Structure formats: structure tokens, C-alpha cells
Amino acid sequence: MTQSARRLLAALLAALTLAAGAAFAQTELRMTWYDDGSESEVMSELVERFEAENPDIDVVIDVVPYSSGILESLPLQLASGQGPDIARVTDLGGLQEYFLDLRPYLDDPAYWDANFGPFHDWMRADGSDAIPGFMTQLTVTGPYVNATLFEQAGVEMPGEGATWEDWAEATNEVAEATGVFAMAMDRTGHRLAGPAISMGAQYFDENGDPIVTDDGFRRMAELMVDWHADGTMIPDVWIGSQGSYVAGNEQFVNGQVALYMSGSWQIGQFTELIGDAFDWKAVPNPCGPDGTCTGMPGGAALVGIADTDHPEEVARLMDFLAQEEQLGEFYGRTLFIPGHLGLAESGVDFDADLPATQEALSQFAAEVPKLADAAYALQGYQYNRVVFDATRDRLTQVFVGELTLDEAIDRMQRDIEEQIAEAQ
């Protein structure tokens, strides 16, 4: 073999090696995820199935804490262009500028429009027809009660149409008889918003600007102040912190409160952690003086990120996960209210043997038609977290005596206006 023939052979071998390497090179997609319960396990299984069908794509799921990972770090990663390819988010309006429009990459965008259309408005700019992602869950806020404590105390549970004051009275009786706290509420302005709207809060003025200065909001704020002052509310959740979200689920799971204001996403966790250790149930949202009895809608969405280097692969994965077969299994196993209109209509086969779980799912589903327009408007508002955070932190200052309620409402409004002005 001549020297030139050897060189040619070597070059061919090198080219073949490179080509083979390229043929088997995998595209890595990173998905940032958080757990309410253990839904990352279900998502991992679905992703494994996708990878088996698409060997050219490797999906890495990074499970992060909700507060520090999703609410605090992810926005910075996205702003710096260092975010993941896909993320599970709850700040649908606030982060919308970073979402990838999947429409150009989807084989059947009509399927997405038909099944997720109404929710896309929460995660895209007004007038846009972008398809940023799909809802991994729809949520409705509402209270859970520890029925065993009511039974032990011999107190009758208020029924449909009962007001927040009725529930406070009943749970205080339970608390007195059993030595627990009457109520807990997750430390967030989102959880407060449903009861406040029931009390008449509008959250927006006639120009569409956010306000917390109306009588309805004040009524709910006064109740919260009173409930913390007289020991109706467990102090650990709202008073025990500053500047961050705190859930009251631990206190409810441990039987320390008679009523816990949270939402539908807790069903899976309660099924797992409480099971039948005591009787727990979801009850209708209590009402305000004019008969409005609303919670807040909400939810989490899985969205593609616009800065991804692999939009086609992201769309392929998203399209796989969004199909009825996968999503039906996901909702069924995680016990989440479906954010897929087709599945919501046909029904999801929930993986729940416990009667309490089935009843809670039915109860939260029954809350959906009762959600007030103001609740939908607030949920769809781009800067709703500014409103939620301001109400949460300033109200806490009232509970501990740092501000009067008048000062706090004045500060809330100022915080909201200043921050939104900064963003614009």
C-alpha cells in the first residue's frame, strides 16, 4: 500500500468515526421541575418512555425546591439566558417573555388550541396566539377540615353557604374542645385572595390597575388581623416568617389545626401522608357578606424556554407529554385536576382508593364553576405576584404590631405601584 493510499484510508476512517459519533450523539434537554407531592416520579417514567421512542434525545430532570428554585432562581437564570430547555412554572404571566412558542414546531397545533387554549392566555401576551406549553395541573384554592376533630369536639360542621365568620366560630369551638388551633392558611397573598374576593375585594380599579384599598379587601384583612390576635390562626405559618412563602400543610397533617386553607394540589400529599389516619375532607369555599364564595384558580404549567438551542426537540418532547395517553396517566397518578379540556370532559381515572381522596377531588371540581370573575382576572394578571407578596408581607407586619392596618394597606398599595412602575 502506498503512502498516499494509507493517508486516504486513515482520512476515510476518521470521517466514518466522526459520522458514526454524530449519528449516535444525543441532544440533551434539561427540565427544571418541582414537586408538590411525588409527581417527579411519574414524570420521570413518562420521560423514560419518550426516550425509548426517541433515542436521539436525553432528558435530564432537575428537581428543585419550589420557593428558592422556581420562584427565586429560575427567573434569574431565564433573564441571563442560562435557563433550562423546559421548566415547570407557576408564575405564568410574569415569566411569559421567556417562553418558547411551540406552534411552528408542532405537527398538530389545533390539538393544543382545542385542549389547552383557554389556559394559554395566562402564559402569553395579550393578542398573541403562541403555544408556550400545557398545564400540568389546574388548581383551585379552598379549605380542608379535620373531620375527626369536629367529631371529637361534638361540633357540627358549617354547611354550604356558611361564611368565613361561621367557620371561624365553629373551628374555634373545636379548638377549645380539643386543644388545637382553629385555622391555618398558607402564607401567600394567593391563598388570601379568594376569601378577600368573597368579602368584596376587586383587586383592580376601573382602569385595570391593581388596588388593595377597597372595603372588601379591608374586611378580609381585618379578619386576618383579628384571627391572629385572638389565636384563631396558628402563628407558625404567617407570623413565623418574613418575605417568603410558607405552607401550613405540616400543621394540618400533624392534626394541629381544624381547618386549613390551601388548595387542590394538596390532595395527593394528604392521601399519602394522612391516608385514613384521621378523617379529612375538602369543604366548599366559605362565603362573604354578599354570598360570593370563591377560591382562586391557578396551576402550574410545563413550558418550553425560548433560549433553548433545541426548539424542535423541546417541541417533540412537549407534544409527547401533552397527548391524552400520557397526560391522563399523569393527572390520574398525581391526583391533579386536569388542565386538558378533553380529559376534563371525558374524566380522568384517578389512582385513588381512599374515599376521602375521591371526595376531595369532586369537591374541588365543584368549586370551579363558583370561581369569581375577579379571581380569574387576578390569576391572569402579569404582575399578580407583586400584589400577592405585598399583601402577605405587609399584613404580617400588622400581626406583629409593626404597622397599623391603615399603614399596612397604604404600604401595600405603594409597594405594588412602585414595583410595577419599575417593571414598566
Add this chain to the structure above:
Amino acid sequence: MNRSAAPAPRPRRYTPGRAAFGVFAVVMTVIGWVIEPIQRLIGVRRMPWVFLLPNLAIFGVFILFPMVMNFYYAFTGGTALYPLERPFVGTQNFEQIYACGNYLNPATCNEDLFWRAVWNSFTFVAFHVAGLVFFALITALVLNARIVARGFFRSVYFYPVLLSPVVVGLIWKWILQRDGVLNGILVSLGFDRTLFLLNADWSMFWIIVVTIWANMGFHTLILLAGLQSIPKELYDAGSIDGTGPLQSFWHITLPLLMPNVVVVLVLAMIRAVQMFDLVYVLTGGGPGSATLLMVQYIYEVGFASQIQRFGLAASASVTLGVVLLIITLIQLRLTRGSESHLA
């Protein structure tokens, strides 16, 4: 003629020491290839700059550049992350922070939470530093004495320093929370449950106690080193003159230990002004804003809110930087003072 044969050369033996020397020689030769042309080019007198260059580069990239960027951000507004996308707003962020009816009453200030954080930090720093120096000194004196199991106790007091502040915060939260270990003990002894972390005064008290506990070991070590360097003859001489233990402490120990005390004082003060992690885990800055310190305020304004106000956070950081600079200058002054006094 019988000529004796020349001794055969001894076979070379390759020991690890020779091998290491060989590697060293090769490395130094390669370095020489780089350094010598530079030296010829810039001259011997300028060579120190070449050797300082790696450290200067690290200092520049990781300290100087962020400081300059922070200063720049303090004069810009908006929510954009990239500097060139941020509009220049002059001193607006500083005006926002310093607009105040009465600095002693945060409620009259535009940015009330900043001033609450400032006053909380003052309270925290004053009590934390005083307590830390006091207890570290007592502990160092005890550990310097001839006590049983001295080595064991020296390790015990240093052990918390090795723990992550987050772990320390979580452990103490477990102890102090409403249904925590301490309340469990108190209730079992017939006392009322106390809201250690849910009451403004108690929570400030406990963050001071816990941060002293967590940091005392390190400062004790510095003071112990100082105590051990005091010549024993001085105490012997004092003893001959009839000096009691208290007089020895005031007239021998404390003056000679003063340089170490100053170091401890300043290090503790700087660490206290920068305090964030442990307190954030233990109280989250609450209840309300009772234990909100300056660094947490900066973190929340800049990173934890939906609208991330980097400009406001940067201007608060500049303020904090100025405070730290003043403390450092005081340290330099005090250190020089104590050195000249000793001289």
C-alpha cells in the same frame, strides 16, 4: 606494571526523591523558557508584577469587577439584568432609600424595610459582638487553664465552627420552634409554652445567642493563641509582688491580649454586619421584620421578588459596603494603635 582498574560506575538508582527532583527540574526549565524572555523584555525590576498577575487577575475578576458593576447598577433602574439594557437613573435609588421623615422611626421612611433592617443590624451587631468577645474570652481563659480533658473541651468549643450555617439554623429551629425540643422540656416541667421564634424580642435574642454559639469557637482559638504567647514569667513576677488573679487579668493578661481582642472584635463585627444564612434559615427575618438584617433585605429586593429591583438592591449594597469600609478603617486604626502601644 600492575595498574589497578578504574572503579566501575555505580548503576543509577531511581528513587522517588530523584524522580520528584527530575519533574521539578523539567517544570522549572519550562517556566524558565517563559519567564526569561519576559524578564529580558521588561527588566528585573518589573518582574514582581508578572508574579502578582495571577492573583491580581483573580482579584480583578471576582472582587473588583463585581464591585464596579454593583456601583454601576446602583445608578441604573428597570428590571433588565444586562448592564447595557438598564437606563441610567442617577441617584434615584439612593434617594428612594434615604427619603425619610425620621431615621429613628422606619415607619416614616420611604423604604421602611431598609431602615428596619439597618436598626435590626445595629442591635444585632452590638449585642452579637459584645457577647461573642465576652464569651470567647471567658472560654479561652478557661481552656488556657489546667483543666481536666483540656484537649477534648478545645475540640468541643470549636466543633460548631465546622458546621454549615444552614445546618446550625435548622438544628436550632428544631429546638426553638413553638412545638420544639425546648418548649417540650419547659412544658413537661410545668412551664408555659414560649414563642421563642414568633415573638419579636425573643427572636432577636435567639439569633444573637445562636450566632454567638456558632462562631465562638473560631474567636476563642484566636484569643487562646494570644493567651499562650504571654510569657509565664510575668505572672510569676506578679505573684511575687502579691498580685491576685483579678489584678493579673487586668494588668497583665488583658493589655497583652489586646491585639488579639482587637482582631476578634473587628472580625466579629464584619461577620455580623454580613450575617444572612443562619438567620435566614432560623427566623426567615421574622416575625414580621423583627430579625430582617441588611443582607437579607438586599437579597429580597434584588432576587426574591417578582420585580427584581437590582438598582435598589445595589444601592443598599453600596451603603453596606461603606459601613464595612468604616469598620475596616477603625480596625486599621485600632490595630496600629495597639501595636504602637506595645512597641
